[in-house]
Amino acid sequence: MSRIEVLKTYKIYIGGKFPRTESGRYYQPEANGKVLGNICLSSRKDLRNAVVAARSAQGGWVVKSAYNRSQILYRIAEILEGRRTQFIEELIQQGSKKAQAEKEVNLSIDRLIYFAGWCDKYTQIFSSVNPVASSHFNFSVPEPTGVVAILAPEESGLLGLISQIAPTIAGGNTCVVLASENKPLCSVTLAEVLSTSDVPGGVINILTGNRKELILHFATHMDVNALIYCGDNSTEIKSIHEAAVDNLKRVMIRDGGGYVSDKYESPYLIYSLQETKTTWHPIEKIGAAGSVY
Amino acid sequence: MKNKIDYSSDWNLDPAPESTGHIKLKTKYNLFIGGKWVKPKSGKYFATINPATEHKIADVAEAGQADVDAAVKAAKTAYDTVWSKLSGKERGKYIYRIARLIQEKAREFSVIESLDSGKVIRESRDIDIPLAAAHFFYYAGWADKLEYAFPNRQPKSLGVAAQITPWNFPMLMIAWKIAPALAAGNTVVLKPAETTSLTALKLAEVIQEAGLPDGVVNIVTGYGKTGAMMVEHKDVDKVAFTGSTGVGKIIMKSIAGTNKKSTMELGGKAANIIFEDAPLDQAVEGIINGIYFNQGHVCCAGSRLFVQESVYDVVLRKLKDRMESLYVGDPMDKNTDIGAINSKKQLDVINDYIKIGKAEGADIYQPKCKIPKKGFWCKPTLFTNVAQSNRIAQEEIFGPVLAIQTFRTVDEVITKANNTPYGLSAGVWTDKGSKVFNLTSQLKAGVVWANTYNKFDPTSPFGGYKESGHGREGGLHGLEPYLKFD
Numbered sequence: 134m135s136r137i138e139v140l141k142t143y144k145i146y147i148g149g150k151f152p153r154t155e156s157g158r159y160y161q162p163e164a165n166g167k168v169l170g171n172i173c174l175s176s177r178k179d180l181r182n183a184v185v186a187a188r189s190a191q192g193g194w195v196v197k198s199a200y201n202r203s204q205i206l207y208r209i210a211e212i213l214e215g216r217r218t219q220f221i222e223e224l225i226q227q228g229s230k231k232a233q234a235e236k237e238v239n240l241s242i243d244r245l246i247y248f249a250g251w252c253d254k255y256t257q258i259f260s261s262v263n264p265v266a267s268s269h270f271n272f273s274v275p276e277p278t279g280v281v282a283i284l285a286p287e288e289s290g291l292l293g294l295i296s297q298i299a300p301t302i303a304g305g306n307t308c309v310v311l312a313s314e315n316k317p318l319c320s321v322t323l324a325e326v327l328s329t330s331d332v333p334g335g336v337i338n339i340l341t342g343n344r345k346e347l348i349l350h351f352a353t354h355m356d357v358n359a360l361i362y363c364g365d366n367s368t369e370i371k372s373i374h375e376a377a378v379d380n381l382k383r384v385m386i387r388d389g390g391g392y393v394s395d396k397y398e399s400p401y402l403i404y405s406l407q408e409t410k411t412t413w414h415p416i417e418k419i420g421a422a423g424s425v426y
Numbered sequence: 427m428k429n430k431i432d433y434s435s436d437w438n439l440d441p442a443p444e445s446t447g448h449i450k451l452k453t454k455y456n457l458f459i460g461g462k463w464v465k466p467k468s469g470k471y472f473a474t475i476n477p478a479t480e481h482k483i484a485d486v487a488e489a490g491q492a493d494v495d496a497a498v499k500a501a502k503t504a505y506d507t508v509w510s511k512l513s514g515k516e517r518g519k520y521i522y523r524i525a526r527l528i529q530e531k532a533r534e535f536s537v538i539e540s541l542d543s544g545k546v547i548r549e550s551r552d553i554d555i556p557l558a559a560a561h562f563f564y565y566a567g568w569a570d571k572l573e574y575a576f577p578n579r580q581p582k583s584l585g586v587a588a589q590i591t592p593w594n595f596p597m598l599m600i601a602w603k604i605a606p607a608l609a610a611g612n613t614v615v616l617k618p619a620e621t622t623s624l625t626a627l628k629l630a631e632v633i634q635e636a637g638l639p640d641g642v643v644n645i646v647t648g649y650g651k652t653g654a655m656m657v658e659h660k661d662v663d664k665v666a667f668t669g670s671t672g673v674g675k676i677i678m679k680s681i682a683g684t685n686k687k688s689t690m691e692l693g694g695k696a697a698n699i700i701f702e703d704a705p706l707d708q709a710v711e712g713i714i715n716g717i718y719f720n721q722g723h724v725c726c727a728g729s730r731l732f733v734q735e736s737v738y739d740v741v742l743r744k745l746k747d748r749m750e751s752l753y754v755g756d757p758m759d760k761n762t763d764i765g766a767i768n769s770k771k772q773l774d775v776i777n778d779y780i781k782i783g784k785a786e787g788a789d790i791y792q793p794k795c796k797i798p799k800k801g802f803w804c805k806p807t808l809f810t811n812v813a814q815s816n817r818i819a820q821e822e823i824f825g826p827v828l829a830i831q832t833f834r835t836v837d838e839v840i841t842k843a844n845n846t847p848y849g850l851s852a853g854v855w856t857d858k859g860s861k862v863f864n865l866t867s868q869l870k871a872g873v874v875w876a877n878t879y880n881k882f883d884p885t886s887p888f889g890g891y892k893e894s895g896h897g898r899e900g901g902l903h904g905l906e907p908y909l910k911f912d
Contacts, residue, residue, distance in 0.1 A: 261901065261902060261903075263883065263885040263886045263887070263901055264885050265881075265883035265885055265886055266560070266883055266885075267881060267883065269878065269881060271883065271885075271886050273886070273887050273901065273903065278891075358892070367683065370683060371682055371683025372683075374678075374681075374682035374683055375679055375682040375683070378675050378678040378679050378682070379675070380847065380892070380893060381671075381674070381675065381678065381690070381692075381892065381893045381895065381896065383896055401579070401911075408872065408891050409872065409887050409889070409898050409903050410866075410871070410872060410873075410874065411872065411873050411874070411886055411887050411888065411901075412866045412873075412874045412875075412876060413873070413874070413875045413876065413878055413881050413886070414862065414876045414877060414878065415877055415878050
């Protein structure tokens with residue numbers, strides 16, 4: 134008698150823990166005529182819980198040294214490398230050809246390495262000492278925007294997801310992600326990778342579910358600082374722009390697919406989720422006339 | 427304390443008025459479109475008054491839809507046929523010319539600015555106008571160096587920029603808008619605030635004198651609805667706005683779903699934090715400058731003062747003493763510290779907040795100074811016994827009103843300071859370097875002044891976090907909102 138396979142319960146990832154959705158709901162995406170699984174149909178309440186987790190984790194993540202953040206991103210790549218086979222199988226299950234799946238996993242790992250390398254470098258690229266005319270020392274540095282909501286690419290369930298998450302957390306932000314609705318398997322497995330990769334709980338939170346149901350809740354949440362929308366539905370884009378106004382979220386529109394392109398390897402993706410802070414301090418001029426206060 | 431000087435009686439200075447005879451103003455201004463002065467098709471004009479005397483200075487055109495259409499068309503034509511084809515170097519030379527002409531006419535600009543806005547001549551002469559010229563001079567030099575500012579990004583201009591400026595620093599905010607827009611290769615339709623149109627119109631004369639190609643800069647005057655027409659115009663590629671967070675949100679809603687790029691410089695409610703180890707006399711000067719500079723009509727004003735409990739009594743005493751010595755009155759007098767409130771409307775807003783502060787149970791203090799009978803005036807005001815939840819501690823007043831709170835620990839004051847939807851600026855006063863950097867790195871604000879306050883420079887990026895807006899003006903960072911990249 135052949136062995137009975139143990140089936141997997143797919144969960145969401147909030148604050149470093151793996152709950153099922155509080156709503157108890159599920160959906161059954163299909164590929165190649167087969168149901169992929171009973172995937173959590175996350176609710177607005179799950180989103181709120183995830184934002185709370187992301188906000189709580191923000192303070193701890195931003196004060197980690199850039200070197201440490203860099204090593205943590207590198208560690209994600211290491212663990213992902215160790216589970217290559219599983220990701221390739223899932224991609225094939227979701228409809229990819231084998232060669233295509235292998236390429237996507239390889240690129241995903243490499244992209245993490247790429248952004249791991251930027252963690253302790255982008256600040257130098259985007260900072261400046263400003264030669265003000267008065268006797269002050271004046272400098273500008275990038276700082277993370279805060280909590281970033283990501284409506285992940287629908288067509289690129291692993292590479293697209295990583296291409297959005299990596300620059301977000303490399304820059305010291307924390308995030309709440311809504312994974313690809315029809316290709317969610319890799320996002321759930323990625324959460325398992327993250328939880329064993331030294332990424333503090335709450336830095337990355339991953340929900341699965343229905344984009345139409347959650348999109349406006351993502352865009353209106355008052356404790357989300359920035360929103361990345363991957364896709365090209367102009368009605369959705371207009372409505373999130375409008376909804377984002379209430380707390381002046383920064384809104385970024387990115388591609389729904391095509392993440393193989395190396396335009397997704399750029400420090401400007403990190404920079405787009407940064408605020409510029411400028412600091413002034415007087416310089417004492419011994420013997421000079423007048424005061425500069 | 428005994429034997430203190432009573433500034434209201436013992437310290438009378440003779441008047442020292444700046445002369446106004448040398449300025450050239452028309453009694454009626456048309457719109458500046460396509461390099462020419464054209465009558466508004468709307469046929470409407472409105473009066474601009476001197477807020478210190480309530481006397482009319484001139485009539486200014488009110489642009490309607492047809493006028494806005496004409497201005498955008500002129501800007502688009504100038505962009506397509508001339509400006510986008512010009513080399514960066516030549517663009518830069520035009521901008522340098524504008525900078526030089528502003529310098530040459532600096533005193534005239536200063537006087538007009540003070541007459542029209544109510545700000546004191548000392549500030550318009552020493553700060554607003556020189557900084558405006560410096561902005562043009564700084565960005566002129568960027569025009570042919572953009573690829574060095576954004577390596578590997580192939581920066582390109584956007585097209586027509588619609589720019590709407592506020593009444594608190596009329597000429598300076600115009601410079602912040604126009605200079606980077608032109609340097610980046612865009613053309614401009616600009617609307618100054620309705621209460622302070624005159625320096626914008628004077629700048630139009632300078633632009634003519636500089637020989638800038640027709641239509642590269644168009645100046646239309648009018649109220650908010652004129653601004654709305656500009657923002658909503660289909661041929662506008664970029665919207666830059668400085669003003670209230672409320673209006674900023676309306677603009678963002680109206681451009682939602684379009685490809686218009688935007689810069690929003692909005693409101694603030696900055697924390698100015700005094701630690702017990704701060705040089706207190708300097709800190710008190712910083713508090714005064716932080717909140718009473720420009721009548722408190724400053725988006726980055728240090729309107730929430732946090733004083734460490736151990737030095738609260740002495741800081742409050744020094745602050746009140748210093749407030750007694752402030753001169754409130756004629757903006758044209760070189761000795762005046764606090765000029766006129768910009769408009770009756772704004773004075774009403776400020777007075778409402780003062781009433782609210784009292785009703786909420788905070789204690790008010792105002793110095794004894796006299797204020798003129800005619801015109802719009804508000805004595806420098808502070809509130810003590812303020813709760814974090816009070817509206818005067820939460821909302822932007824945009825006037826000379828300071829809300830004082832106390833704190834004990836560093837963590838407490840950081841939490842309180844950051845507990846606001848705004849994030850434009852902050853101030854920190856302490857003699858300890860490590861404490862300065864702890865605070866400056868934890869305060870969520872775009873500009874942080876340590877042991878100084880309200881300093882500005884063309885090379886220094888300015889702009890907010892959170893609901894204080896997005897995008898930066900000034901410095902290399904200020905070019906980015908006027909460019910697109912591959």
